[in-house]
């Protein structure tokens with residue numbers, strides 16, 4: 001145990017290990033070739049934004065990372081372990097390290113906010129050993145500023161509040177990596193900005209790394225350290241916001257035009 | 263290969279998929295961890311929410327059956343056999359089938375819509391990534407709950423149906439409650455009760471299975487949810503008649519022996 005840990009530390013000093021590594025990932029649904037050789041790497045403390053048109057396979061891409069979608073070909077590694085080769089138990093273990101914020105918040109309709117936050121804890125109590133469940137729940141709600149909503153039902157919450165509660169539920173197992181599937185979709189600009197600020201705050205406080213999917217350029221600009229454009233099933237272009245905004249390729253420019261025209 | 267007509271092909275496909283879903287249920291139904299709390303909650307919801315409907319239909323069923331049959335029985339001079347006749351009809355056939363059909367409409371569509379919307383809004387995916395097996399938590403508990411609760415609902419419907427029949431009898435023919443039910447239970451043998459109870463478990467299983475299958479595999483969008491709820495009722499009702507026919511067939515064979 002100890003020796004392997006030392007090796008891990010050594011290798012991470014020499015060249016930082018990516019938390020997430022996708023290489024040549026292919027995925028088709030029947031004749032619909034969604035991913036055709038996608039490469040993504042995510043390093044510690046990084047916020048990487050993935051941009052893509054709707055239906056381009058962004059959700060499929062991040063679902064591959066937690067084993068919700070099985071890939072056809074390629075490498076998917078999270079924290080150095082290969083996802084497609086995993087048994088159920090290993091998969092459950094790695095999923096506690098990776099938080100997932102779903103597109104429409106995906107709160108459980110039939111449960112209160114408290115029960116929603118309890119849900120991840122029921123199978124992973126041992127991970128949170130020694131910590132009181134109630135304290136964890138209240139702590140998570142404090143992080144998103146919604147302690148008072150603890151006994152409400154999801155139907156009683158506004159869209160922005162739902163997104164925050166979903167974020168609290170994602171944070172409750174204290175993941176190292178967070179995957180955001182269009183965190184600002186369906187929200188008005190002011191609420192969207194609040195969510196963006198919250199995401200930045202979480203990254204500062206917990207030192208997490210994040211993959212953020214969006215087609216909102218404002219969100220991408222504020223949040224990203226690096227951006228990847230997903231187009232035609234591959235990582236079509238990569239770079240910082242600045243770098244990408246100067247690329248003359250028409251398909252890349254299309255993403256930026258949208259912002260100027262608004 | 264011989265090309266089958268498209269309709270038949272999709273029908274066979276669907277049958278195969280439901281069978282595969284049932285196998286998946288049996289694989290997981292007896293494996294730990296058991297979701298007891300959720301099972302109890304589902305039993306309560308499924309039983310309690312349909313109870314009023316089942317009692318109301320059962321009562322009316324008893325009234326109508328007695329009113330319809332009584333004149334004929336008088337004609338044959340057999341009106342004193344009314345309790346026996348109604349008892350056998352309700353307990354053996356009408357109670358289970360009518361109740362199951364009502365429940366297919368109420369419970370089957372409810373499960374189809376609920377699981378369908380959970381699927382569409384990614385709640386099922388969210389369960390999966392938070393370490394809970396959603397098939398166990400959602401599907402296994404619901405199918406068990408339907409299987410266990412439907413016999414109880416059917417017994418409730420039978421009892422209230424017989425009571426409704428008694429009300430007609432007592433106003434028209436002056437029969438006492440004890441005499442009426444004594445006659446009913448005299449007429450009913452173990453051979454009537456056993457197959458009836460037995461098939462009601464299968465009815466419950468079928469309703470739960472089809473509702474869960476339709477919801478859990480529902481297509482995208484709100485349209486998918488609507489279709490899941492709708493087809494759950496249609497397919498479950500159809501399956502109920504097939505099961506009923508099989509049950510009667512099997513019971514008949516056993517009687518012969």
Ligand SMILES: Nc1ncnc2c1ncn2[C@@H]1O[C@H](COP(=O)(O)OP(=O)(O)O)[C@@H](O)[C@H]1O
Nearest residue numbers: 029032034052053054055056057058059060061
């Ligand atoms: N489970 C599935 N079965 C079949 N097709 C799917 C499935 N999930 C996604 N797709 C298809 O994959 C493509 C990409 O979907 P998605 O990743 O959701 O797009 P987006 O980039 O908008 O998130 C779409 O054409 C969609 O129809």
Ligand SMILES: [Mg+2]
Nearest residue numbers: 058059103181
């Ligand atoms: Mg998407």
